[in-house]
Amino acid sequence: MQINESLILQCLNELNKNYISKKIYKDYYEGNHNILKNYTMQDSRSNMKLVFNYPRKFIDNEVGYLLGKPVNYISKSDDENILNSIDFNISHWDKEHNINLRKQSEIFGESYELNYINEEGEFSATILNPINCFVLEDGTTERNVVLAVHKFSKQFDDKEYLDVYTDLEILHYQIGTVEENKTNNNSTKLNYIGSHNHIFERVPITVCPANSEKKSGFQDIISLFDAYNALNSDLVNEIADHRNAYLVVENAKLEEEDLGNMKKMGIIQVPNGAKVYWLTKDINDSFVKNELDNIERKIYDLMDEVNFNENWASNTSSLALRNKLLNLENRVSMREAIMEKVIRQRLKNLFIFLSKKEGKIYDYRDVAVKFTRNLPTDLTGLADVIVKLQGVCSRETLLALLPFVENPKLELNKYRNEQKNIDLSE
Incomplete structure (x- = not known):
């Protein structure tokens, strides 16, 4: 192209x-x-x-x-x-x-x-x-x-x-x-x-x-x-605010300025015989x-x-x-x-x-x-599986099963070097 x-x-x-x-x-x-x-x-x-x-x-x-x-x-x-x-x-x-x-x-x-x-x-x-x-x-x-x-x-x-x-x-x-x-x-x-x-x-x-x-x-x-x-x-x-609720005032009349004062002061005054209550929608x-x-x-x-x-x-x-x-x-x-x-x-x-x-x-x-x-990881169960697979799979393959071993080849070399050092010290 x-x-x-x-x-x-x-x-x-x-x-x-x-x-x-x-x-x-x-x-x-x-x-x-x-x-x-x-x-x-x-x-x-x-x-x-x-x-x-x-x-x-x-x-x-x-x-x-x-x-x-x-x-x-x-x-x-x-x-x-x-x-x-x-x-x-x-x-x-x-x-x-x-x-x-x-x-x-x-x-x-x-x-x-x-x-x-x-x-x-x-x-x-x-x-x-x-x-x-x-x-x-x-x-x-x-x-x-x-x-x-x-x-x-x-x-x-x-x-x-x-x-x-x-x-x-x-x-x-x-x-x-x-x-x-x-x-x-x-x-x-x-x-x-x-x-x-x-x-x-x-x-x-x-x-x-x-x-x-x-x-x-x-x-x-x-x-x-x-x-x-x-x-x-x-x-x-x-x-939070009774989204589907309305304030009902019976037998009384409120002016717009009365509503502002009511919100500000939290108080409402009505004449005798008047009723004030919330008309709410029930929530299931x-x-x-x-x-x-x-x-x-x-x-x-x-x-x-x-x-x-x-x-x-x-x-x-x-x-x-x-x-x-x-x-x-x-x-x-x-x-x-x-x-x-x-x-x-x-x-x-x-x-x-x-x-x-x-x-x-x-x-x-x-x-x-x-x-x-x-x-x-169930390390105990995994270790039991590895032991049972000895002689069936290579050690490197078995090490790859362990989640904490990032590099099986490197880990195997470390193990062999440790074994050599132990044998030399003996």
Whole structure:
């Protein structure tokens, strides 16, 4: 595909469209829900707006469940050098990076990992999303990235800039406008700043989708969030000021100024035979509670989450806990497959970097990526399983079962060194 300014402008136009359509998911994650803008206000009444930020809660829980424990790497060919190279080059930043990458995917439906070489000559990565980046794919089954544009601004600078990533170089532009005399409209103009080459021989951006449809993790249930917020807000305001209550005055007449004094002083005087009372609308507490509980259950069900605020037995085993988390486990397993593919592409770029910097040749297909669920673990039962599997599986494989062992190969080497020292001391 020929990269020219016309194609770049088309990509920039798509990026601007995505910003409009995707920003709502960023707002909901940050707690800026629809009720804050569209709640029906009533004069002289309480108008509190309650926001229950379920999107943040669910996304953080799901990402923590999948990536709360570091990703482990295992060499299929038992090559210790390849694991040492991975550990040395990315272990100091990849845990936080993986969490944020997955979080951005769940919010927007997809996110992008940009690999680059930092000023100190180290292999690094940063995260982009659909409101600041557009990625053009080739349309094949492999969905190779052929072009990516990243729109950004600098602090204390009112100008906007655009970086364009191709398979060989990075083009730098400043975004400007040009006035069209015939239509009196402004169109986007790109002012070329410069370019520089990169080493990856492909566009150094990897797409990380939230799911196969690239939909936000909570897109389908935004209406339930809105209903839950509105119902709770109405209920609180009803209690706060009798939202559906009216003051009834019988056999007396109050002037408008009397009403103001009554509110200010909290006192009302009426002649003999007059009556003052509230005409209220009865609230069916059971109906309201049942409706709130029903909406909350639907929210948890559709997000495949478990409500840990329910009463659970204190001695619930890890197996029973996993059974309750079965739906979430199925959901996360699909995310795990996506993350594994993204991490493999990162390793592929890392090994390109190492081959050019140090002359080391590694095959990313030799590396197995292992995820460990962030769950309470029955270490006693797990230790019993490991003992029973002695002689059936390798020690490195058995060590990989332990959630607190981040690098089984390194742990095995430590164990062997300790045994040597013990034998020498004896």
